[in-house]
Amino acid sequence: MKQEVIELDGAIGGGQVLRSALSLSMVTGRAFHIKQIRARRSRPGLLRQHLTAVMAAAEVCGATVCGAHLDSQALSFEPGEIRAGDFQFAIGTAGSCTLVLQTLLPALLQAPQSSRVTISGGTHNPLAPPTDFLSRSWLPLLRRMGGDVELELLRHGFVPAGGGEIEVRVQPSSLTRLDLCDRGDAISQHAWALTAGLTPNVAQRELNQVAKRLNWPPEALQQVAVDPARGPGNVLLLEYAFEHVTEVFSAFGQVSLRAEKVVDVAINQAIDWVRSGAAVAEHLADQLLLPMALAGGGTFTTPRMTDHLRSNIAVIERFLPVRIDCLEKGADLLRIEVLAS
Known part of the structure:
Protein backbone atom coordinates (compact mmCIF):
# COMPACT_ATOMS: atom_id res chain seq x y z
CA MET A 1 0.00 0.00 0.00
CA LYS A 2 1.38 3.36 -1.03
CA GLN A 3 2.19 5.73 1.84
CA GLU A 4 0.45 9.06 2.12
CA VAL A 5 2.35 12.05 0.71
CA ILE A 6 3.59 14.34 3.48
CA GLU A 7 2.34 17.91 3.01
CA LEU A 8 4.67 20.70 4.16
CA ASP A 9 4.32 24.47 4.33
CA GLY A 10 7.64 26.08 3.47
CA ALA A 11 6.52 29.36 5.02
CA ILE A 12 7.46 28.01 8.48
CA GLY A 13 11.12 28.61 7.64
CA GLY A 14 13.71 29.10 4.93
CA GLY A 15 15.69 26.72 2.74
CA GLN A 16 16.39 24.43 5.68
CA VAL A 17 12.78 23.20 5.63
CA LEU A 18 13.29 21.97 2.07
CA ARG A 19 16.76 20.50 2.74
CA SER A 20 15.61 18.59 5.81
CA ALA A 21 12.59 17.29 3.92
CA LEU A 22 14.81 16.08 1.07
CA SER A 23 17.18 14.30 3.49
CA LEU A 24 14.36 12.66 5.41
CA SER A 25 12.44 11.69 2.28
CA MET A 26 15.49 9.91 0.89
CA VAL A 27 16.19 7.90 4.06
CA THR A 28 12.55 7.03 4.89
CA GLY A 29 11.30 6.49 1.33
CA ARG A 30 8.35 8.80 2.04
CA ALA A 31 7.22 11.25 -0.64
CA PHE A 32 6.44 14.87 0.15
CA HIS A 33 4.91 17.96 -1.37
CA ILE A 34 6.01 21.41 -0.18
CA LYS A 35 4.32 24.72 -0.95
CA GLN A 36 5.32 28.33 -0.23
CA ILE A 37 9.05 27.50 -0.42
CA ARG A 38 11.05 30.27 1.32
CA ALA A 39 7.87 32.40 1.23
CA ARG A 40 9.13 34.94 3.76
CA ARG A 41 12.50 35.55 2.11
CA SER A 42 13.21 38.64 0.00
CA ARG A 43 13.36 36.42 -3.07
CA PRO A 44 10.97 33.49 -2.48
CA GLY A 45 11.24 30.11 -4.15
CA LEU A 46 14.17 27.99 -5.25
CA LEU A 47 17.51 29.73 -5.76
CA ARG A 48 20.36 28.01 -7.55
CA GLN A 49 21.74 26.26 -4.44
CA HIS A 50 18.29 24.96 -3.46
CA LEU A 51 17.68 23.67 -6.97
CA THR A 52 21.09 21.97 -6.95
CA ALA A 53 20.20 20.27 -3.66
CA VAL A 54 16.90 19.04 -5.14
CA MET A 55 18.50 17.68 -8.31
CA ALA A 56 21.41 16.15 -6.38
CA ALA A 57 19.00 14.42 -4.00
CA ALA A 58 16.97 13.15 -6.96
CA GLU A 59 20.10 11.70 -8.56
CA VAL A 60 21.23 9.96 -5.37
CA CYS A 61 17.89 8.22 -4.85
CA GLY A 62 16.36 8.11 -8.35
CA ALA A 63 13.48 10.36 -7.33
CA THR A 64 10.56 11.57 -9.39
CA VAL A 65 10.40 15.36 -9.04
CA CYS A 66 7.87 17.98 -10.11
CA GLY A 67 8.42 21.74 -9.78
CA ALA A 68 12.22 21.70 -9.87
CA HIS A 69 13.04 25.00 -11.55
CA LEU A 70 14.44 28.36 -10.47
CA ASP A 71 12.04 30.49 -8.38
CA SER A 72 9.59 27.59 -7.98
CA GLN A 73 7.59 27.89 -4.76
CA ALA A 74 6.11 24.38 -4.84
CA LEU A 75 7.79 21.01 -5.24
CA SER A 76 6.82 17.33 -5.21
CA PHE A 77 9.47 14.70 -4.45
CA GLU A 78 8.94 10.93 -4.62
CA PRO A 79 12.14 9.08 -3.69
CA GLY A 80 13.41 5.79 -5.05
CA GLU A 81 16.25 3.54 -3.87
CA ILE A 82 19.39 5.20 -2.50
CA ARG A 83 22.44 4.42 -4.59
CA ALA A 84 26.17 4.90 -4.11
CA GLY A 85 28.40 6.47 -6.73
CA ASP A 86 30.91 9.06 -7.82
CA PHE A 87 28.77 12.20 -7.91
CA GLN A 88 29.60 15.66 -9.21
CA PHE A 89 27.33 18.64 -8.65
CA ALA A 90 27.91 22.23 -9.77
CA ILE A 91 25.83 25.00 -8.21
CA GLY A 92 26.94 27.49 -10.86
CA THR A 93 26.98 30.43 -8.42
CA ALA A 94 28.50 31.17 -5.01
CA GLY A 95 25.59 29.25 -3.44
CA SER A 96 26.64 27.07 -0.52
CA CYS A 97 28.42 23.76 -1.19
CA THR A 98 28.09 22.83 2.48
CA LEU A 99 24.28 23.04 2.50
CA VAL A 100 24.03 20.84 -0.59
CA LEU A 101 26.40 18.35 1.04
CA GLN A 102 24.43 18.24 4.30
CA THR A 103 21.28 17.46 2.32
CA LEU A 104 22.89 14.37 0.78
CA LEU A 105 24.93 12.95 3.66
CA PRO A 106 22.14 11.16 5.60
CA ALA A 107 21.21 9.18 2.49
CA LEU A 108 24.80 8.43 1.46
CA LEU A 109 25.48 7.02 4.94
CA GLN A 110 22.75 4.48 4.15
CA ALA A 111 23.91 3.73 0.60
CA PRO A 112 24.89 0.13 -0.24
CA GLN A 113 28.52 1.08 -0.96
CA SER A 114 30.97 3.95 -0.48
CA SER A 115 30.50 7.20 -2.40
CA ARG A 116 32.52 10.19 -3.47
CA VAL A 117 30.84 13.57 -3.92
CA THR A 118 32.38 16.65 -5.52
CA ILE A 119 30.45 19.92 -5.20
CA SER A 120 31.47 23.24 -6.73
CA GLY A 121 30.15 26.69 -5.80
CA GLY A 122 30.59 28.75 -2.63
CA THR A 123 32.64 27.20 0.17
CA HIS A 124 32.54 30.43 2.23
CA ASN A 125 29.10 31.97 1.91
CA PRO A 126 27.83 34.42 4.60
CA LEU A 127 24.38 32.79 4.60
CA ALA A 128 25.64 29.26 5.34
CA PRO A 129 28.19 27.44 7.50
CA PRO A 130 31.67 27.72 5.95
CA THR A 131 33.56 24.54 5.10
CA ASP A 132 35.80 25.08 8.15
CA PHE A 133 32.74 24.80 10.41
CA LEU A 134 31.84 21.41 8.95
CA SER A 135 35.38 20.02 9.10
CA ARG A 136 36.27 21.31 12.57
CA SER A 137 32.95 21.36 14.43
CA TRP A 138 30.13 19.30 12.86
CA LEU A 139 31.90 16.35 11.23
CA PRO A 140 33.88 15.35 14.36
CA LEU A 141 30.54 14.96 16.18
CA LEU A 142 29.03 13.05 13.26
CA ARG A 143 32.04 10.70 13.37
CA ARG A 144 31.55 10.25 17.10
CA MET A 145 28.03 9.08 16.25
CA GLY A 146 29.48 6.53 13.84
CA GLY A 147 29.40 8.42 10.54
CA ASP A 148 32.42 7.64 8.34
CA VAL A 149 32.85 10.87 6.36
CA GLU A 150 36.01 12.63 5.12
CA LEU A 151 35.88 16.19 3.73
CA GLU A 152 38.56 17.96 1.71
CA LEU A 153 38.48 21.61 0.64
CA LEU A 154 39.93 21.68 -2.90
CA ARG A 155 39.39 25.38 -3.70
CA HIS A 156 37.99 28.32 -1.78
CA GLY A 157 34.92 30.00 -3.24
CA PHE A 158 33.70 33.35 -1.88
CA VAL A 159 30.68 35.49 -2.71
CA PRO A 160 30.14 36.67 -5.43
CA ALA A 161 32.70 34.81 -7.56
CA GLY A 162 32.09 31.27 -6.33
CA GLY A 163 34.33 28.75 -8.05
CA GLY A 164 35.13 26.82 -4.87
CA GLU A 165 35.10 23.05 -4.61
CA ILE A 166 34.87 20.37 -1.93
CA GLU A 167 35.32 16.61 -2.17
CA VAL A 168 33.69 14.23 0.29
CA ARG A 169 34.11 10.49 0.76
CA VAL A 170 31.34 8.63 2.56
CA GLN A 171 31.37 5.04 3.83
CA PRO A 172 28.03 3.39 4.69
CA SER A 173 27.60 3.68 8.46
CA SER A 174 24.95 3.52 11.17
CA LEU A 175 24.50 6.49 13.49
CA THR A 176 24.34 5.98 17.25
CA ARG A 177 23.08 8.15 20.06
CA LEU A 178 25.05 11.25 21.12
CA ASP A 179 24.60 13.05 24.44
CA LEU A 180 26.25 16.44 24.52
CA CYS A 181 25.07 18.45 27.51
CA ASP A 182 28.37 20.06 28.53
CA ARG A 183 31.54 21.18 26.78
CA GLY A 184 34.09 19.63 29.12
CA ASP A 185 37.41 21.32 29.84
CA GLY A 277 27.26 27.55 29.45
CA ALA A 278 25.49 25.59 26.69
CA ALA A 279 27.31 22.78 24.91
CA VAL A 280 26.56 24.01 21.37
CA ALA A 281 25.72 27.34 19.76
CA GLU A 282 22.69 27.91 17.56
CA HIS A 283 24.12 26.84 14.17
CA LEU A 284 25.54 23.58 15.47
CA ALA A 285 22.24 22.93 17.27
CA ASP A 286 20.39 23.18 13.95
CA GLN A 287 22.71 20.68 12.32
CA LEU A 288 22.92 18.13 15.12
CA LEU A 289 19.17 17.64 15.34
CA LEU A 290 18.62 15.63 12.17
CA PRO A 291 21.50 13.13 12.69
CA MET A 292 20.34 12.62 16.29
CA ALA A 293 16.81 11.93 15.08
CA LEU A 294 18.11 9.41 12.55
CA ALA A 295 20.13 7.77 15.34
CA GLY A 296 16.89 7.43 17.32
CA GLY A 297 17.94 9.55 20.27
CA GLY A 298 20.30 12.08 21.80
CA THR A 299 20.54 15.26 23.84
CA PHE A 300 22.32 18.60 23.69
CA THR A 301 22.12 21.99 25.33
CA THR A 302 22.02 25.28 23.41
CA PRO A 303 21.44 28.90 24.49
CA ARG A 304 17.89 29.32 23.15
CA MET A 305 15.19 28.27 20.71
CA THR A 306 15.63 29.74 17.21
CA ASP A 307 13.35 29.86 14.18
CA HIS A 308 15.63 27.38 12.37
CA LEU A 309 15.56 24.94 15.26
CA ARG A 310 11.78 25.22 15.63
CA SER A 311 11.08 24.63 11.93
CA ASN A 312 13.57 21.75 11.78
CA ILE A 313 11.82 20.05 14.72
CA ALA A 314 8.48 20.41 12.93
CA VAL A 315 9.79 18.76 9.74
CA ILE A 316 11.62 15.93 11.51
CA GLU A 317 8.55 14.98 13.55
CA ARG A 318 6.52 14.69 10.32
CA PHE A 319 8.88 12.06 8.86
CA LEU A 320 10.27 10.07 11.79
CA PRO A 321 8.77 8.23 14.79
CA VAL A 322 10.53 10.51 17.27
CA ARG A 323 9.51 13.16 19.78
CA ILE A 324 11.73 16.18 20.41
CA ASP A 325 11.41 17.72 23.86
CA CYS A 326 12.67 21.22 24.67
CA LEU A 327 13.20 22.17 28.31
CA GLU A 328 14.37 25.59 29.51
CA LYS A 329 17.07 25.11 32.15
CA GLY A 330 17.73 28.83 32.65
CA ALA A 331 17.56 32.22 30.96
CA ASP A 332 20.15 31.18 28.35
CA LEU A 333 20.10 27.39 28.47
CA LEU A 334 17.78 25.08 26.58
CA ARG A 335 17.98 21.28 26.76
CA ILE A 336 16.91 19.43 23.62
CA GLU A 337 16.19 15.70 23.81
CA VAL A 338 15.34 13.40 20.91
CA LEU A 339 13.24 10.42 21.99
CA ALA A 340 11.99 7.44 20.02
CA SER A 341 8.18 7.55 20.14
Whole structure:
Protein backbone atom coordinates (compact mmCIF):
# COMPACT_ATOMS: atom_id res chain seq x y z
CA MET A 1 0.00 0.00 0.00
CA LYS A 2 1.38 3.36 -1.03
CA GLN A 3 2.19 5.73 1.84
CA GLU A 4 0.45 9.06 2.12
CA VAL A 5 2.35 12.05 0.71
CA ILE A 6 3.59 14.34 3.48
CA GLU A 7 2.34 17.91 3.01
CA LEU A 8 4.67 20.70 4.16
CA ASP A 9 4.32 24.47 4.33
CA GLY A 10 7.64 26.08 3.47
CA ALA A 11 6.52 29.36 5.02
CA ILE A 12 7.46 28.01 8.48
CA GLY A 13 11.12 28.61 7.64
CA GLY A 14 13.71 29.10 4.93
CA GLY A 15 15.69 26.72 2.74
CA GLN A 16 16.39 24.43 5.68
CA VAL A 17 12.78 23.20 5.63
CA LEU A 18 13.29 21.97 2.07
CA ARG A 19 16.76 20.50 2.74
CA SER A 20 15.61 18.59 5.81
CA ALA A 21 12.59 17.29 3.92
CA LEU A 22 14.81 16.08 1.07
CA SER A 23 17.18 14.30 3.49
CA LEU A 24 14.36 12.66 5.41
CA SER A 25 12.44 11.69 2.28
CA MET A 26 15.49 9.91 0.89
CA VAL A 27 16.19 7.90 4.06
CA THR A 28 12.55 7.03 4.89
CA GLY A 29 11.30 6.49 1.33
CA ARG A 30 8.35 8.80 2.04
CA ALA A 31 7.22 11.25 -0.64
CA PHE A 32 6.44 14.87 0.15
CA HIS A 33 4.91 17.96 -1.37
CA ILE A 34 6.01 21.41 -0.18
CA LYS A 35 4.32 24.72 -0.95
CA GLN A 36 5.32 28.33 -0.23
CA ILE A 37 9.05 27.50 -0.42
CA ARG A 38 11.05 30.27 1.32
CA ALA A 39 7.87 32.40 1.23
CA ARG A 40 9.13 34.94 3.76
CA ARG A 41 12.50 35.55 2.11
CA SER A 42 13.21 38.64 0.00
CA ARG A 43 13.36 36.42 -3.07
CA PRO A 44 10.97 33.49 -2.48
CA GLY A 45 11.24 30.11 -4.15
CA LEU A 46 14.17 27.99 -5.25
CA LEU A 47 17.51 29.73 -5.76
CA ARG A 48 20.36 28.01 -7.55
CA GLN A 49 21.74 26.26 -4.44
CA HIS A 50 18.29 24.96 -3.46
CA LEU A 51 17.68 23.67 -6.97
CA THR A 52 21.09 21.97 -6.95
CA ALA A 53 20.20 20.27 -3.66
CA VAL A 54 16.90 19.04 -5.14
CA MET A 55 18.50 17.68 -8.31
CA ALA A 56 21.41 16.15 -6.38
CA ALA A 57 19.00 14.42 -4.00
CA ALA A 58 16.97 13.15 -6.96
CA GLU A 59 20.10 11.70 -8.56
CA VAL A 60 21.23 9.96 -5.37
CA CYS A 61 17.89 8.22 -4.85
CA GLY A 62 16.36 8.11 -8.35
CA ALA A 63 13.48 10.36 -7.33
CA THR A 64 10.56 11.57 -9.39
CA VAL A 65 10.40 15.36 -9.04
CA CYS A 66 7.87 17.98 -10.11
CA GLY A 67 8.42 21.74 -9.78
CA ALA A 68 12.22 21.70 -9.87
CA HIS A 69 13.04 25.00 -11.55
CA LEU A 70 14.44 28.36 -10.47
CA ASP A 71 12.04 30.49 -8.38
CA SER A 72 9.59 27.59 -7.98
CA GLN A 73 7.59 27.89 -4.76
CA ALA A 74 6.11 24.38 -4.84
CA LEU A 75 7.79 21.01 -5.24
CA SER A 76 6.82 17.33 -5.21
CA PHE A 77 9.47 14.70 -4.45
CA GLU A 78 8.94 10.93 -4.62
CA PRO A 79 12.14 9.08 -3.69
CA GLY A 80 13.41 5.79 -5.05
CA GLU A 81 16.25 3.54 -3.87
CA ILE A 82 19.39 5.20 -2.50
CA ARG A 83 22.44 4.42 -4.59
CA ALA A 84 26.17 4.90 -4.11
CA GLY A 85 28.40 6.47 -6.73
CA ASP A 86 30.91 9.06 -7.82
CA PHE A 87 28.77 12.20 -7.91
CA GLN A 88 29.60 15.66 -9.21
CA PHE A 89 27.33 18.64 -8.65
CA ALA A 90 27.91 22.23 -9.77
CA ILE A 91 25.83 25.00 -8.21
CA GLY A 92 26.94 27.49 -10.86
CA THR A 93 26.98 30.43 -8.42
CA ALA A 94 28.50 31.17 -5.01
CA GLY A 95 25.59 29.25 -3.44
CA SER A 96 26.64 27.07 -0.52
CA CYS A 97 28.42 23.76 -1.19
CA THR A 98 28.09 22.83 2.48
CA LEU A 99 24.28 23.04 2.50
CA VAL A 100 24.03 20.84 -0.59
CA LEU A 101 26.40 18.35 1.04
CA GLN A 102 24.43 18.24 4.30
CA THR A 103 21.28 17.46 2.32
CA LEU A 104 22.89 14.37 0.78
CA LEU A 105 24.93 12.95 3.66
CA PRO A 106 22.14 11.16 5.60
CA ALA A 107 21.21 9.18 2.49
CA LEU A 108 24.80 8.43 1.46
CA LEU A 109 25.48 7.02 4.94
CA GLN A 110 22.75 4.48 4.15
CA ALA A 111 23.91 3.73 0.60
CA PRO A 112 24.89 0.13 -0.24
CA GLN A 113 28.52 1.08 -0.96
CA SER A 114 30.97 3.95 -0.48
CA SER A 115 30.50 7.20 -2.40
CA ARG A 116 32.52 10.19 -3.47
CA VAL A 117 30.84 13.57 -3.92
CA THR A 118 32.38 16.65 -5.52
CA ILE A 119 30.45 19.92 -5.20
CA SER A 120 31.47 23.24 -6.73
CA GLY A 121 30.15 26.69 -5.80
CA GLY A 122 30.59 28.75 -2.63
CA THR A 123 32.64 27.20 0.17
CA HIS A 124 32.54 30.43 2.23
CA ASN A 125 29.10 31.97 1.91
CA PRO A 126 27.83 34.42 4.60
CA LEU A 127 24.38 32.79 4.60
CA ALA A 128 25.64 29.26 5.34
CA PRO A 129 28.19 27.44 7.50
CA PRO A 130 31.67 27.72 5.95
CA THR A 131 33.56 24.54 5.10
CA ASP A 132 35.80 25.08 8.15
CA PHE A 133 32.74 24.80 10.41
CA LEU A 134 31.84 21.41 8.95
CA SER A 135 35.38 20.02 9.10
CA ARG A 136 36.27 21.31 12.57
CA SER A 137 32.95 21.36 14.43
CA TRP A 138 30.13 19.30 12.86
CA LEU A 139 31.90 16.35 11.23
CA PRO A 140 33.88 15.35 14.36
CA LEU A 141 30.54 14.96 16.18
CA LEU A 142 29.03 13.05 13.26
CA ARG A 143 32.04 10.70 13.37
CA ARG A 144 31.55 10.25 17.10
CA MET A 145 28.03 9.08 16.25
CA GLY A 146 29.48 6.53 13.84
CA GLY A 147 29.40 8.42 10.54
CA ASP A 148 32.42 7.64 8.34
CA VAL A 149 32.85 10.87 6.36
CA GLU A 150 36.01 12.63 5.12
CA LEU A 151 35.88 16.19 3.73
CA GLU A 152 38.56 17.96 1.71
CA LEU A 153 38.48 21.61 0.64
CA LEU A 154 39.93 21.68 -2.90
CA ARG A 155 39.39 25.38 -3.70
CA HIS A 156 37.99 28.32 -1.78
CA GLY A 157 34.92 30.00 -3.24
CA PHE A 158 33.70 33.35 -1.88
CA VAL A 159 30.68 35.49 -2.71
CA PRO A 160 30.14 36.67 -5.43
CA ALA A 161 32.70 34.81 -7.56
CA GLY A 162 32.09 31.27 -6.33
CA GLY A 163 34.33 28.75 -8.05
CA GLY A 164 35.13 26.82 -4.87
CA GLU A 165 35.10 23.05 -4.61
CA ILE A 166 34.87 20.37 -1.93
CA GLU A 167 35.32 16.61 -2.17
CA VAL A 168 33.69 14.23 0.29
CA ARG A 169 34.11 10.49 0.76
CA VAL A 170 31.34 8.63 2.56
CA GLN A 171 31.37 5.04 3.83
CA PRO A 172 28.03 3.39 4.69
CA SER A 173 27.60 3.68 8.46
CA SER A 174 24.95 3.52 11.17
CA LEU A 175 24.50 6.49 13.49
CA THR A 176 24.34 5.98 17.25
CA ARG A 177 23.08 8.15 20.06
CA LEU A 178 25.05 11.25 21.12
CA ASP A 179 24.60 13.05 24.44
CA LEU A 180 26.25 16.44 24.52
CA CYS A 181 25.07 18.45 27.51
CA ASP A 182 28.37 20.06 28.53
CA ARG A 183 31.54 21.18 26.78
CA GLY A 184 34.09 19.63 29.12
CA ASP A 185 37.41 21.32 29.84
CA ALA A 186 38.78 24.05 27.58
CA ILE A 187 41.64 22.90 25.33
CA SER A 188 42.56 25.71 22.92
CA GLN A 189 41.44 28.85 21.11
CA HIS A 190 42.48 29.99 17.64
CA ALA A 191 41.61 32.70 15.13
CA TRP A 192 42.17 32.71 11.38
CA ALA A 193 41.73 35.68 9.07
CA LEU A 194 41.36 34.43 5.48
CA THR A 195 41.76 36.89 2.62
CA ALA A 196 41.74 36.43 -1.15
CA GLY A 197 42.75 39.30 -3.42
CA LEU A 198 42.87 41.83 -0.55
CA THR A 199 45.74 43.65 1.13
CA PRO A 200 47.33 41.92 4.17
CA ASN A 201 46.29 44.96 6.21
CA VAL A 202 42.68 43.70 6.32
CA ALA A 203 43.61 40.42 8.01
CA GLN A 204 46.01 42.17 10.40
CA ARG A 205 43.34 44.64 11.54
CA GLU A 206 40.91 41.78 12.12
CA LEU A 207 43.39 39.81 14.22
CA ASN A 208 44.34 42.96 16.17
CA GLN A 209 40.66 43.33 17.08
CA VAL A 210 40.55 39.69 18.25
CA ALA A 211 43.60 40.27 20.43
CA LYS A 212 42.13 43.49 21.81
CA ARG A 213 38.66 42.16 22.67
CA LEU A 214 39.44 38.56 23.64
CA ASN A 215 43.01 39.02 24.92
CA TRP A 216 44.26 36.09 22.84
CA PRO A 217 48.07 35.73 22.45
CA PRO A 218 49.86 36.21 19.10
CA GLU A 219 50.42 32.46 18.67
CA ALA A 220 46.63 31.96 18.58
CA LEU A 221 46.23 34.38 15.64
CA GLN A 222 46.96 33.47 12.04
CA GLN A 223 46.69 35.18 8.66
CA VAL A 224 45.81 32.91 5.73
CA ALA A 225 46.33 34.26 2.21
CA VAL A 226 44.13 32.40 -0.29
CA ASP A 227 44.85 32.34 -4.05
CA PRO A 228 43.96 35.90 -5.24
CA ALA A 229 42.14 34.39 -8.22
CA ARG A 230 39.54 33.08 -5.75
CA GLY A 231 38.76 36.59 -4.52
CA PRO A 232 37.87 39.08 -3.55
CA GLY A 233 36.93 37.47 -0.28
CA ASN A 234 37.46 37.62 3.47
CA VAL A 235 36.30 35.56 6.43
CA LEU A 236 37.28 35.67 10.10
CA LEU A 237 37.08 32.35 11.97
CA LEU A 238 37.16 31.85 15.74
CA GLU A 239 37.66 28.31 17.04
CA TYR A 240 36.98 27.26 20.63
CA ALA A 241 38.12 23.67 21.27
CA PHE A 242 36.74 21.95 24.37
CA GLU A 243 36.96 18.37 25.60
CA HIS A 244 33.59 17.31 24.14
CA VAL A 245 32.92 19.88 21.41
CA THR A 246 34.63 22.38 19.13
CA GLU A 247 32.73 25.48 18.08
CA VAL A 248 33.62 27.68 15.10
CA PHE A 249 32.21 31.18 14.70
CA SER A 250 32.58 33.13 11.46
CA ALA A 251 32.04 36.60 10.03
CA PHE A 252 32.45 37.74 6.43
CA GLY A 253 34.01 40.89 5.05
CA GLN A 254 31.78 43.32 3.18
CA VAL A 255 32.68 46.40 1.17
CA SER A 256 30.65 48.64 3.48
CA LEU A 257 31.90 47.11 6.77
CA ARG A 258 35.11 48.03 8.57
CA ALA A 259 37.43 45.12 9.37
CA GLU A 260 36.92 45.66 13.10
CA LYS A 261 33.13 45.50 12.71
CA VAL A 262 33.44 42.22 10.79
CA VAL A 263 35.33 40.70 13.71
CA ASP A 264 32.82 42.02 16.24
CA VAL A 265 30.06 39.96 14.60
CA ALA A 266 31.92 36.69 15.26
CA ILE A 267 33.16 37.75 18.69
CA ASN A 268 29.69 38.75 19.89
CA GLN A 269 28.30 35.36 18.83
CA ALA A 270 31.15 33.57 20.59
CA ILE A 271 30.79 35.56 23.82
CA ASP A 272 27.04 34.90 23.88
CA TRP A 273 27.69 31.15 23.65
CA VAL A 274 30.56 31.08 26.15
CA ARG A 275 28.52 32.96 28.76
CA SER A 276 25.48 30.69 28.31
CA GLY A 277 27.26 27.55 29.45
CA ALA A 278 25.49 25.59 26.69
CA ALA A 279 27.31 22.78 24.91
CA VAL A 280 26.56 24.01 21.37
CA ALA A 281 25.72 27.34 19.76
CA GLU A 282 22.69 27.91 17.56
CA HIS A 283 24.12 26.84 14.17
CA LEU A 284 25.54 23.58 15.47
CA ALA A 285 22.24 22.93 17.27
CA ASP A 286 20.39 23.18 13.95
CA GLN A 287 22.71 20.68 12.32
CA LEU A 288 22.92 18.13 15.12
CA LEU A 289 19.17 17.64 15.34
CA LEU A 290 18.62 15.63 12.17
CA PRO A 291 21.50 13.13 12.69
CA MET A 292 20.34 12.62 16.29
CA ALA A 293 16.81 11.93 15.08
CA LEU A 294 18.11 9.41 12.55
CA ALA A 295 20.13 7.77 15.34
CA GLY A 296 16.89 7.43 17.32
CA GLY A 297 17.94 9.55 20.27
CA GLY A 298 20.30 12.08 21.80
CA THR A 299 20.54 15.26 23.84
CA PHE A 300 22.32 18.60 23.69
CA THR A 301 22.12 21.99 25.33
CA THR A 302 22.02 25.28 23.41
CA PRO A 303 21.44 28.90 24.49
CA ARG A 304 17.89 29.32 23.15
CA MET A 305 15.19 28.27 20.71
CA THR A 306 15.63 29.74 17.21
CA ASP A 307 13.35 29.86 14.18
CA HIS A 308 15.63 27.38 12.37
CA LEU A 309 15.56 24.94 15.26
CA ARG A 310 11.78 25.22 15.63
CA SER A 311 11.08 24.63 11.93
CA ASN A 312 13.57 21.75 11.78
CA ILE A 313 11.82 20.05 14.72
CA ALA A 314 8.48 20.41 12.93
CA VAL A 315 9.79 18.76 9.74
CA ILE A 316 11.62 15.93 11.51
CA GLU A 317 8.55 14.98 13.55
CA ARG A 318 6.52 14.69 10.32
CA PHE A 319 8.88 12.06 8.86
CA LEU A 320 10.27 10.07 11.79
CA PRO A 321 8.77 8.23 14.79
CA VAL A 322 10.53 10.51 17.27
CA ARG A 323 9.51 13.16 19.78
CA ILE A 324 11.73 16.18 20.41
CA ASP A 325 11.41 17.72 23.86
CA CYS A 326 12.67 21.22 24.67
CA LEU A 327 13.20 22.17 28.31
CA GLU A 328 14.37 25.59 29.51
CA LYS A 329 17.07 25.11 32.15
CA GLY A 330 17.73 28.83 32.65
CA ALA A 331 17.56 32.22 30.96
CA ASP A 332 20.15 31.18 28.35
CA LEU A 333 20.10 27.39 28.47
CA LEU A 334 17.78 25.08 26.58
CA ARG A 335 17.98 21.28 26.76
CA ILE A 336 16.91 19.43 23.62
CA GLU A 337 16.19 15.70 23.81
CA VAL A 338 15.34 13.40 20.91
CA LEU A 339 13.24 10.42 21.99
CA ALA A 340 11.99 7.44 20.02
CA SER A 341 8.18 7.55 20.14
